[in-house]
Amino acid sequence: MEVKEAILRRRSVRSFKEKDVPRELLEDIMESVRMAPSASNRQDWQFVLVDDSATREKLARAASNQNFVKEAPVVVAGINTEMKMMSCGVKAGTVDLAIAMDHLTLRAAEEGLGTCWIGAFDQEKTKEILSVPEDSKVITLMPLGYPTYDLTKENKRRKALEEIINYNSFE
Numbered sequence: 001m002e003v004k005e006a007i008l009r010r011r012s013v014r015s016f017k018e019k020d021v022p023r024e025l026l027e028d029i030m031e032s033v034r035m036a037p038s039a040s041n042r043q044d045w046q047f048v049l050v051d052d053s054a055t056r057e058k059l060a061r062a063a064s065n066q067n068f069v070k071e072a073p074v075v076v077a078g079i080n081t082e083m084k085m086m087s088c089g090v091k092a093g094t095v096d097l098a099i100a101m102d103h104l105t106l107r108a109a110e111e112g113l114g115t116c117w118i119g120a121f122d123q124e125k126t127k128e129i130l131s132v133p134e135d136s137k138v139i140t141l142m143p144l145g146y147p148t149y150d151l152t153k154e155n156k157r158r159k160a161l162e163e164i165i166n167y168n169s170f171e
């Protein structure tokens with residue numbers, strides 16, 4: 001599948017089959033995460049792959065009771081382990097994790113798997129559940145599994161290109 005096709009297929013999936021993701025496939029997808037770029041190639045990240053159902057249940061509760069989080073056979077927690085500010089005033093870890101997790105979403109789409117970026121979760125509760133050290137930060141929880149429906153190209157509700165691009169100057 002071409003990258004463009006995977007981009008068009010990827011959508012936020014909030015309903016998963018009771019079907020495990022084979023560990024070999026999961027680790028193959030994580031290989032694509034590992035290849036993501038990061039600021040100064042620091043790779044200040046850790047990923048906790050949660051396949052234990054009791055832990056997934058706790059995570060769903062910490063994520064404002066978004067129940068589909070526990071339905072997915074795996075929840076990937078993307079964690080930033082060193083807080084570094086880039087000279088542009090943007091936090092490197094947040095950007096790095098976003099890129100890495102997007103590699104995950106696109107590889108997952110290529111394999112017919114669904115994902116959903118979860119940003120609505122309680123940071124402290126989530127850290128406690130996953131035994132994340134105090135000075136690290138969970139950037140996202142990402143359920144991963146087989147969707148209950150086919151991933152097909154769909155019309156995405158997006159702003160028109162003319163609304164978001166300008167040549168040479170913001171205005």
Ligand SMILES: Cc1cc2nc3c(=O)[nH]c(=O)nc-3n(C[C@H](O)[C@H](O)[C@H](O)COP(=O)(O)O)c2cc1C
Nearest residue numbers: 010011012013014063066116117118119120121156
């Ligand atoms: C930073 C971020 C946080 C998000 N948090 C949640 C969330 O907590 N729960 C949820 O159901 N979707 C969440 N989403 C998914 C968005 O709602 C979704 O990406 C958007 O509506 C576009 O739809 P699509 O992903 O299907 O293209 C989040 C997405 C991003 C990028």
